[in-house]
Amino acid sequence: MSVVWKIALRNLREHRVKTLIIGMIITLGIAVLVVGNSLMDTAAEGIRRTYTSSYTGDFMVTGVHRGSLTLFGMQDIDSFDAVIPEIPSFDEVVAFAEQHPEVVATSPQAAGLAMVDYEENRSYMQLFGIDPAAYQRMFPESIEILEGRFLAPGEEGILLNAQTAFELERNRALPLEPGELVLLTGMNELSGVKVREVPVRGIFRFRYSNPQLDMVSLIDIGNVRSLAGMNLAKVNEAELSEEEAALFDVTDADALFGGEDELSSDEDALFGTELIESVDVVSGESLDESLVFTPMEPSAPQRSDEASNAWHFLLVDVRDGADPARVAADFQRFFSERGIAATTSDWLSGAGALAGLAHGMKSMFNIVILVIAVVGIIIIMNTLVISVTERITEIGTMRALGAQKRFVRRMIACETLITSGVFGLLGVAVGCILLWVLNATGLEAPNVFFEILFGGKVLHPVPSVGAILTSLGVVVVIGLIASVYPTSIALKIKPVKAMQGS
């Protein structure tokens, strides 16, 4: 064994109390790092697996857009109510996806928001307009039918989320049954307010859910297109009747809502039969004549030429082992060559705020780790500085006897690396044991927040190779950084210090 290692090892043994203090800090820090990162990795992998196999696919194709577009719609505050772009040249895009050797399944989807009324109860929900056959092919295990059945191909109807159904059943003696009708009201920039009466085909729940997904109901694409205004092109100049124009010209609140004397007559004018009678509640049989109520833009919107093929998303699933990013790049190249204004987003972009939040927790955890690392560096550095200053004569003697500066540098680096390495590995072992226990017992989510974070109700964490390697890398970096200052002090010790005695 080289004399440097020998001295380093024996110095550590000689100062065993100090070594143990540093060692315990390192062991604890590394154990926390291994457990924390493994938990995060297990949770992140769980979230990824759950989302890609149940909701998002490996990536999604959308129309070109600004801001953050998820399967739930635009997520940016300033574009929350913006119209979701449709995928142009949809048939071409699907044809490309179908012939791509790495693509195993696709499912088109559209998003919409709606208010749902059932008798006296009301709820709000997120709608996923789907192609039932494609959806079931791509996400066969994603949902559990609690009552009724899944949507049949081409059939009009809604599959209500159990959470929404529960809210609609409040204060009712009888539960909401499949076959009953619910009233959906959607509002959008293109077609204004739309009201549709839709039959409930079933009640379901997502196998892996979260509060955001608990608001999602699945609906036939025709209805979601209508509610979201997808089958309508942007209307040109609205032509108002004199009476309607007069309504929009009113700027004085008193004139609009009237004084006490005029209240009754104005109420009639505003909420009376004239306008309400224009609301046309339509059923599935009259689906194509979908205009029902457009108070803001009273003239008839124009039918879009591509209405029958309007989709917001094409969810793409790649074969196991294929790199989704590489396949998405092929799609991007195709869009660029054909001049199609479409783009791709990874699963996380499509998954929505809560999945993003859970995923972002790892970054927050890493910040905590960074703080722990800085504290660790300071403690180790201080202890090393004390150790060096206690050994000034010894180091001075070594220098006097002919030890070059690099010898002193190596000696301190060895001490640091031995401490970091031994206690770092011990920390990894402790972390792995803790993870093994947690894996066996399962870590139950105490609340919804943790459910989101865990990607389910119980997390069975496994040691992550990445977490272990990261932890060991961190401990080496901590050791090296912590030794820089003490080494600089040691290197400044002149050999003449040997003459000053101990």
Place this chain on the structure above:
Amino acid sequence: MAIVAVEDVKKVYPLGKTEVHAVKGVSFAIDKGEFVAIVGPSGSGKSTILNLIGCIDTPTSGTVRIDGVATSSLKDRALTRLRHEALGFIFQSFNLIPVLNVYENIEFPLLLGKSTTNKAETREWLEYLVRAVGLEAFRKHKPSELSGGQRQRVAIARALAGRPKIVLADEPTANLDSETGKSIIELMRSMNEELKTTFIFSTHDGQIMEAADRLIRLHDGRIAESASTEQEAHAESGAEATP
């Protein structure tokens, strides 16, 4: 040729806003194989001179030559190499490395550079040194398990391990009792005669002065006189004969 040449050396230390002139233009030479003691009262500059010869300090002006090499022109790395190859040190407080045992402490200087001898020869040489300083039975002992005299014996063996041309000893008997000091001096003298190694001491110890071939007396940073111990004895007997 002198193995050590000190030519008009001055050393000034800053002390706050003032300066301390520790050595004020000292010149002398020491030949190979000499057993020389630099003596003088505290603050006379003897330790400073020893540090300058030992290349662990640099003169403010003047030249120190070790085996013909002017040390003031050398950088840290070359000075360290010179210390390693040409010099051995014996310290007042022994300065052994606490975590190494007797054998390892003696071996230590040999591990700081490339070895010019094979392992067997090196081991034989180290065993000889262990025997020479009478510590065969303590070879595995740590410094903390040794007496002061034993520690200084280890330090002597360590100083000789690299077969240096010069051994510098700073008050080597100051922390030892008189009997132990005497045996240490005898040991160094025998090593000097056997290996022809030059020994230079800074000391107050009368026993070392008696054993030395020559004394260099310093007073207030200057050489008071330099004379062989025989000359001193002759001068002293002449003085005694004078009525």
